Amino acid sequence: MRDVQNEPDLRRIPLRKVGVTGLRYPIDVLDKANGMQTTTGTADLFVNLPRHFKGTHMSRFVEIFHAYRKDLSMKRFLAMLEEVRRRLDAERAFASVKFPFFIEKTAPVSGQPGLMCYDCGYEGEVFLRDPENGGGISRVFTVSVEVPVTTVCPCSKAISRHGAHNQRGRVRVRVRNTGFFWIEDIISFVESCASCGLYSVLKRKDEKFVTEHAYENPRFAEDLVREVYAGLKNAVSLSPPLCEKPFLWFSVEAENEESIHRHNAYAYAEYTSP
Amino acid sequence: MRDVQNEPDLRRIPLRKVGVTGLRYPIDVLDKANGMQTTTGTADLFVNLPRHFKGTHMSRFVEIFHAYRKDLSMKRFLAMLEEVRRRLDAERAFASVKFPFFIEKTAPVSGQPGLMCYDCGYEGEVFLRDPENGGGISRVFTVSVEVPVTTVCPCSKAISRHGAHNQRGRVRVRVRNTGFFWIEDIISFVESCASCGLYSVLKRKDEKFVTEHAYENPRFAEDLVREVYAGLKNAVSLSPPLCEKPFLWFSVEAENEESIHRHNAYAYAEYTSP
């Protein structure tokens, strides 16, 4: 049977990425409280395609992801990528997987338990280093978390006789590290930087608490980004530390679904270790 | 050339709807301030398919919608539907079109102008009445508007020392009428029922105003639905009236993007004239 993908291509145009997108799969990820957590992921998987090949073999991406789905810790995610790179005979392999991540969180006064959902993701890249620079394999791994929070507007509070507009906001953090850290720790640190964290279950005494706590801690989107930025930069010296080794790179983004506008307020900062 | 769609079908199963969905088109709709407004719509167009036909002729839906796009007032929308019904040789024709609708709105204190966007829609159905009941053609026309608003939580305000959680909410109203009314009037009535309406441009003195106004007018999702319901039921006696003739049917839905939760609070009511 003809293998059209393997035939030579004469246009001499290398492709940076070829692969599959939107692959939905159940996956198991690390969970601080329970060891592992089963959730549902959406994956994109790619390799580079040298100029002389006409096409890639899409089925192999799925076969490999299928085999690794039962344990997608950071280490295994990179091993999966390395296997994609080898099996597809490429210099580079890329992957991302997005998944909802669930954490049990108790209400601040009543202690009522509920599960909170956070949209998280892994992104990775594995590539052969230039042989002139000693060769070998490089690995990049980035974790992203989106943390929904409350933000009370400092300006609205300062200028108004009573009340202050507040709203749901989303903080998206992406971090790159070579050491171990828990997603749960990043999330609870981000929540501590907001006017208040969110909860699934709040009884009336809890609602009183979160309303007052938020009003006493007003934050612009700009403030929120700066608070999270300052903490991530000093992640190893926080008490308790967020991770074993300093983050190599991170970005912080806050988007407030302004309750007085139809559009959102936005702030973004990025850090690269020197 | 074979006309497969026109061939007989032996399964004897009538289809309630066949047609096209997701047709994106620029359309012109009525605008109270400017006569007409050009916006962009997404249309679904259907007819019923009797049991003896194998398929419908999809291209005719698009041809007819194409011809009517330059004036999609209520009257023309129903005329378009009637032409769909006749050209497709069906007993019933259905259509819906969703579009963003823009209204200039000035800030409450500074008077600064800005455009607000509201997601609106038309739905229609045209059908032959049973000849035993005198025959003729029936027409149903429903307008929907989605109005983003601010809501301050009455419970949070009542139990907290200071502040009150508030958030962006969405009120969706669907109304059925045989007389004329302006979408703009429905929208501004809905905004008057909320803790406060939203604005595109707010200077600091406006922000003070909307913060205080909202705090003084707390509303649950339940309150919002009841306020809008009460007004729509008495639409002709409001001052100014919302429409010439009473609404035959309407529904009101409020969804608050709770600033203390990740999930939303929801309320819904429906009215049918006796």
Add this chain to the structure above:
Amino acid sequence: MRDVQNEPDLRRIPLRKVGVTGLRYPIDVLDKANGMQTTTGTADLFVNLPRHFKGTHMSRFVEIFHAYRKDLSMKRFLAMLEEVRRRLDAERAFASVKFPFFIEKTAPVSGQPGLMCYDCGYEGEVFLRDPENGGGISRVFTVSVEVPVTTVCPCSKAISRHGAHNQRGRVRVRVRNTGFFWIEDIISFVESCASCGLYSVLKRKDEKFVTEHAYENPRFAEDLVREVYAGLKNAVSLSPPLCEKPFLWFSVEAENEESIHRHNAYAYAEYTSP
């Protein structure tokens, strides 16, 4: 502490639905091959609100759903709804939960395994019957499945020298039953009605098979709906049967993402047992 929600309301407007929407939770559902399957759901939970209450207690919905999440079979889903109704002191309770559902499926020739994802959902309603009609509790339970398939256009095949346009289509089925049935059986029956089912992993010999099989089984959206309709109507007499008792009600919808248009082709039919 004031209980604002419990205060009387003087507007005398009953609300058909009040509750929470967009609650994301891990849930466990029945799985034919493995007993149970852990997936991630998005739930909406409502009760009716009589005219004399100002508001509902939103936290109770989440508390109850939290307790039931570990086993959301049909029976337990209705028990959960019944508890919602009682705890919220309402006449009616409604719920829907949507979730991706995963089934292992092997390629048709090579036998390579892969997981396929299907968007499924439960909807339920529990209500007190009118005491004049003997009282008691009524329960309605509806399952929905969305099955992605291939459809080859019969018209395109009939009129063209070679080839035929084909595309991904989505078939959405909703069924209401009082007896037991497997979601897996509905899904594989729907796939058998299409030009071909979809797969996660296809090697070249599989790709040859599915291409030829689809070309030999062209289907309009209209055909697909009629084939599924005919089968669901005779669900108990199919071999093997799809369910123990006939469906009380069902709807079938097919939407083809036409490869020659930007818009979709659509067909819909509905059945109610006499």
Add this chain to the structure above:
Amino acid sequence: MRDVQNEPDLRRIPLRKVGVTGLRYPIDVLDKANGMQTTTGTADLFVNLPRHFKGTHMSRFVEIFHAYRKDLSMKRFLAMLEEVRRRLDAERAFASVKFPFFIEKTAPVSGQPGLMCYDCGYEGEVFLRDPENGGGISRVFTVSVEVPVTTVCPCSKAISRHGAHNQRGRVRVRVRNTGFFWIEDIISFVESCASCGLYSVLKRKDEKFVTEHAYENPRFAEDLVREVYAGLKNAVSLSPPLCEKPFLWFSVEAENEESIHRHNAYAYAEYTSP
């Protein structure tokens, strides 16, 4: 009244972007056939925020965009950005606006007219150059177009007795240029690289034409990207040329909604002028 945003910030963290997102507005853009076209846009507007300011003044972004909406050609878009930069007293300003763009396209045989919708966008950045490098202002302007097309799979065609799987695909092109070009020309060039372009209205003789044309021109996602890449690289020498000056940078992305899979096939390439 206090101006909290203007107060000093002691955390010494500069923010790369602050501003507004999701601003929906009617806009007017250039149209080759009709001079201008009114459509609906969604805009994001940002500036950088130096470390010593606490916040930005969000209302100014909207005021400026409001003033420019009636003519968003490339030149005016950059002038708008330059005004944002100056009014917000920043070194950098960024903006993007996404909009559906409509082009009349006649069916290939019958000549029937219909409107096709393409998702397009502008992105821009204006910044002060380093005074050490001579100062002045730099401007970057990127146009993006998404072109839906048909792709027939070359492998499926080569190995199957008859037929070949095909599907809707999306080609996304982003180009950066300092000279003038028409979005319409990019779109029709991309369509010419696919197995076939899409149409809103196709009569039977047109359907025969597009089916056969597509079958005779099979394309992998990889092929499509390479064809478009080769053309954009030689944009000034095509006949007719796509633009006056060569593109400084571009990217090409193809995503096929595989009719035999639930996931998509993807290819991507990027070019920077030497």
